[in-house]
Amino acid sequence: MSLFTPDFGLLFWMALAFGIVLAVLAKWGFPVIVKAVNDRKTYIDKSLQNAHEANERLVNIKAETDMLVAQAQVEKQTILKDAVQQKQRILAEAQEQVNELTRKQMEQAKADIEEQRQQSLHQIRKETADLAIEMAKKVMQSELRDETAQRQSIENQLEGLKEG
């Protein structure tokens, strides 16, 4: 059997065998494997990317939380400060109102006292005038009867006035 001139028989069977192998493997063999390997590669790449993104998001969430906490702290401080200010303001207002009220009451009292004083004064004057008129009336009456007695009487009256 020759080595360097191809035998027809071997050529025929080789073509047949290789043809069948190629047909079978090109249909059910290699495309399946290549596709499976590529799918797996894509899947792994995607998973890695997802994990990376998730990790990034996690880091972001932490930063966000930290920021929120810091904001809350600042807000708390402002609220506390506001509350203190409010308290002081309310206290001050109340004090002022109390002062105002006291002042008004004092004024009222002063006015009342003044009025009462005026009234008393008025009455005293009126009574004094009445007394004087009464006195004058009595003097006039005793003068008509007895001059000495009148004198005595005026003397007495005056004495009485002095004493009164």
Place this chain on the structure above:
Amino acid sequence: MNTDEILSEHIGDSHDWHIITWNGHPIELHLPILIWSKNSGWHAFSSSHLAEGQTYEGLRYNENGKVVEMLSDGSESHPIDISITKNVCGLFMVSFITITLILYCANWYKKHPLQAPKGLVGLIELVICYLYDNVVDSVIGGRNSVRFAPYLLTAFFFILICNLVGLIPVFPFGMNLTGNIAVTVTLATATFLVVNLTGTKHYWKDILWPDVPWFLKCPIPLMQVIEIVGLFTKPFSLTIRLLANIFAGHTIILSLICMIFTSISMGVTMHRSMTAVALLFAVFMNMMELLVAFLQAFVFTTMSASYISQAQVGSEEASEFEVT
């Protein structure tokens, strides 16, 4: 002993599958002979009928071991011989191993989607991925990679298993498949067909009307002749490269083993030292052949991929990367 006979028996093809010679009696499988002759039609019988120069149904071996038909006028005619020879058995075996191996792997992937294989499937995946990434995708590229990968991978595994089967010296292996020109010619023809049947318009234009000064192609079609010769030198080089490498490997290993027996007549000291040297070299050569078995399959695949990529110039699927 006749070294030439031993060499040609081991390297060549035959109608009997010689397993071992025991006590001077050859133990062999007689393989079926299938012959079509234009004079007497179909013949199908066991090759044991032709043993030791017998004539059966008007057929016998000639001095080259080919089956010839004896005509009534005493002349010989060569009928069409599609017998199941030793190499054909080997090819069937290799085909069976290749198909089983790859379909087993493909089946594994179907059963285990998105999982990474271990063991045998993992090994095959390693080889497939290596070839796909470093040969198919880097030479052809783009969507064409997916299109041509099945052919290239089939060729690779077929050649690799042929080579490895040839390295195992015991029955039922050891036949010299890829060191036989019929096998390599068929493989190269397959590549030739794939390259030229899928070639783009641009590829054919480059062959039939290349971009060179008009006087190189107009009155005398010089460039066209060169290009068309080039079409055939490519598969020819594929054929010869694979054939020569595997053939040489088998020949050297067998020659080294034969040296042990031919040196018997040179005296005890010479025989012993020659045996040691021959064994040492045979082991080395076997290691070498293991490398060559992979390398030649790889080279065949790479060259085929490169020819395919050249024939895909200007194709929509081709990437920008082109082999020059």
